[in-house]
């Protein structure tokens with residue numbers, strides 16, 4: 001193993017700097033991963049723009065990581081083997097002892113490590129990770145394809161599983177970007193009537209090609225009225241931060257329909273209590289999933305031929321790749337490749 005590895009760290013808020021670091025040894029319960037690919041996610045913006053400049057060494061972002069196990073620390077279960085291809089998503093494991101963990105809700109662990117925020121992430125040739133965060137990667141997926149499934153994929157896959165809609169029901173996807181393009185593919189293959197809702201007509205063709213039956217341009221049409229015309233949506237899954245757009249669209253929910261929020265927008269969401277109570281509608285939040293659920297998202301992606309659309313750049317061009325994602329020009333997901 002090489003004595004050093006290259007990493008992109010946040011030396012100043014907003015700026016990634018290429019550095020050489022000493023290859024670490026995994027602590028008990030950890031593995032060292034030789035990273036092959038790392039996706040760039042919208043959540044990286046907070047990690048990169050608001051990184052603590054006093055942190056030493058500075059933080060390495062990235063939480064859609066796929067690579068091979070290069071070294072195992074003590075006390076790592078035997079299912080994880082040297083050379084095995086594994087992934088790590090936003091939450092790099094769980095403690096197994098807190099109340100949510102004892103209930104089996106590992107994604108809600110109170111002590112969960114957050115890759116790229118509370119621990120170094122995957123914009124690097126090497127990364128340490130707790131074994132509790134590891135996800136097994138199926139052979140059918142390349143590392144560049146698997147990486148975005150570990151955040152954008154699992155987030156939308158689980159949201160659709162929790163949305164309450166049955167095959168044949170209408171499900172609307174609000175926001176057709178990195179997450180939305182996965183949601184459209186999953187929703188189509190889960191058997192829903194899929195309505196994509198975006199701003200402008202540019203994205204319509206892509207949305208239909210990804211699996212939408214219907215595209216609604218929210219900038220020029222009353223999307224809620226269109227949904228009501230279809231009998232109402234049994235579920236609306238939203239990725240957007242625009243709380244006014246989300247609120248307006250709720251008028252398109254069918255009775256007992258669910259609004260599933262994936263964007264943790266800080267602004268309060270205005271909600272009509274009449275709409276909720278009168279039609280027994282509900283709102284829920286959904287946050288990625290457990291490593292086991294991520295394996296289900298990967299398996300489903302293989303079984304149903306769902307693949308993220310990725311643009312690949314080498315690690316050294318991480319700044320350019322990050323800026324492209326941040327500006328909304330990515331089609332649809334940027335992925336860093338380490339070789």
Ligand SMILES: [Zn+2]
Pocket residue numbers: 041042043044063090151152
């Ligand atoms: Zn993410």
Ligand SMILES: [Zn+2]
Pocket residue numbers: 094095096097098099100101108109110111112
């Ligand atoms: Zn826990």
